[in-house]
Amino acid sequence: MADPKGFMTTPRRDWPRRPVEERVADWDEVYVPGALLPLITKQADRCMDCGVPFCHDACPLGNLIPDFNDLVSREDWRAAAERLHATNNFPEFTGRLCPAPCEAGCVLAINQPAVTIKNVEAAIADRAWADGLTPPRPPDRLSGKTVAVIGSGPTGLAAAQQLTRAGHTVAVYEKDDRVGGLMRYGIPAFKMEKRHLERRIEQMRAEGTKFRTSTTVGRDVMAADLRTRYDAVVIATGATEWRELHVPGRELTGIHQAMEYLPLANRVCEGDLERSPMSASGKHVVIVGGGDTGADCLGTAVREGAASVTQLDIYAQPGAERDEDADPWPTYPKIYRLSAAHEEARDLESAPAADADARLFAASTLRFTGDGTGHVRSLHLTEVDARRRPVAGTARALRADLVLLALGFSGPDLEDGLVEQLGLALEPRGTIARDAGFATNVPGVFAAGDAARGQSLIVWAIAEGRAVAAAVDRRLTGSSRLPAPIGPYDRPMSV
Structure with missing residues (x-):
């Protein structure tokens, strides 16, 4: 020291x-x-x-x-x-x-x-x-083996870079028109400017990784064909199956999933659109969900010029200090945190009906009501106790011209045909099943990241990418010197 x-x-x-x-x-x-x-x-x-x-x-x-x-x-x-x-x-x-x-x-x-x-x-x-300390690191020689990586989020990119540097010929398939997955179209630029992503992609291209954008495996390319063309396939498509809110009035227009809203705002920043068709400008916005995705919607709506923005969190407001009984050190504690977006909403008084930072804690949505045209105009909520039971006499309504659902994700999207075409086994919760070596029930096909682990953090996604690369390398060559920081069943520290 x-x-x-x-x-x-x-x-x-x-x-x-x-x-x-x-x-x-x-x-x-x-x-x-x-x-x-x-x-x-x-x-x-x-x-x-x-x-x-x-x-x-x-x-x-x-x-x-x-x-x-x-x-x-x-x-x-x-x-x-x-x-x-x-x-x-x-x-x-x-x-x-x-x-x-x-x-x-x-x-x-x-x-x-x-x-x-x-x-x-x-x-x-x-x-x-x-300082120029991150030059491309192409392999000294090629192994003659080929790998297809499906998905270009942090897991797919980490796996692809590790396998490319090990000497394998790697192609990354991405359904969107640009590489990056949720880092490209899900994470707002005010949290991470896309130049950081572009630099890494160029580094990977210089190392030999190939990228196939605007290609949905299961539709544009049949999954079985991909398996035949490559010695190994890594599925790193993420958990993109969003959770729904089943309450009366959900069918009204003006109610959207967060991952329908955020990509459009990112495309405006990319120069693809002059204005988002879901822009919050001049609207009263309510965000259902208290996590990071909800905070991303909050910061985006503030920048788009919303008339007001309120975020609902079903959990009670946590304390400022660690609860040593519930979350003892060194576990990750549930404490009150003020993100940049919440700081902005607080200082700008963006949510007069909410607490100081735009969040309403211990709040549960009851129903939506609309106007004569079928467009949402109000969100009806109630306070809940620690067991999520409604508290009598606390029901009220918030004005809502735009409602964004940020309730998390359950597993990979099954509609593109990838899982069905390969015949992949699924866990009961909807994620792709795999063994201790990241291998699925289909020979030569591996699964990593949120598609198999479930919704998690970027640091776990990168760790999964590095670990699955070591597993694939071992299968292709008989041994591997690539690091494997985690196993597929590892989880964060908890009590």
Whole structure:
């Protein structure tokens, strides 16, 4: 550790965000450009280099966190980049999008604010790109084996990069017109600008990975044909089967799934559309669902100029401190968090009917009502107790011209024909079944990421991609030197 007293003398300082009034006027990232590097070496000094670093176990990638913290504190950016990329293909993604379970497992977090591990990771990645420390790494020789990867989200990209670098010829099939999956069209640009994604895609192309966009396997290309053409197939399509809200009035127009709404806003940022046909401009918006996707809808609606935005969360408002009985250290705690979108809604008073940050906690939707044209105009809700039972006398209505459902995802989309054509076995919850080696019931076909694990975090998606690559490499060559950070049945730390 560079400074043995750093955790005692240096307070935690996070990457500062731009003023709310400034950032809601554009789609750029919410952080102050260039403000991270001047403070990050001192923040890295706060790492205690503990004898048993629980941050390793909290991170499914097994990132070597004390190691790169020490190197950043010494400003050895080359070594820090090498150490970080040894376990993480895309640290600029996780440094912006991951909720940082590693920080929840930081030993310092027992009684102090954790080390800003996520910020350190982003700083290393950005400095590595700026200093030219991330050149393409094409293989020295080719194996003669071919692999098809279906899906270009973080799991598919990680698997493809690992397999390409191992010498296999890899083609990634993506149903959308651009590579990236949910990182492209699901994650708003204010959380991660797409230039970060474009850089990695160009790096992968230079290494030899091929991309086939606007190609839905199961429709444009038959799954059986793909299996015949390639020595192995990796299914990394994600969990895109969204959950529904079965209440009266759901059939009214103006009620949409979050993943119908967010891609259109992203396409406006990409220049494909001048204006989203679902734009929240001038509308009273209600978002049903209290997770990250709901927050993404919130920040998007604010930028589109909504008249008001309210977000409903069925859970009670959590406390500001960790509940040591329910969520003991080093598990990831359920605490009150203020995302950039919620900060914006709070400061702009975007939801006068809700709590300070636009969220209504312990709120459950009863029904929707509309006008004479069949368009939604109100959402009727009630407060619920800890067991989600309605609380008598709390029913009320919110004005709603646009309702967005952000209730999560249950498994892969079955309508494209991929699962049926291959004859893949499914788990009872709807995800693709696989064995301890990520293999499905169909020889040569593997499944990874949210399609098999279920809805999860980006850091787990990348870990799955790296692990399935090792499994595929082992099947094709008899052995593998690729790292496998997790197994298919591993789960986050819990009590």
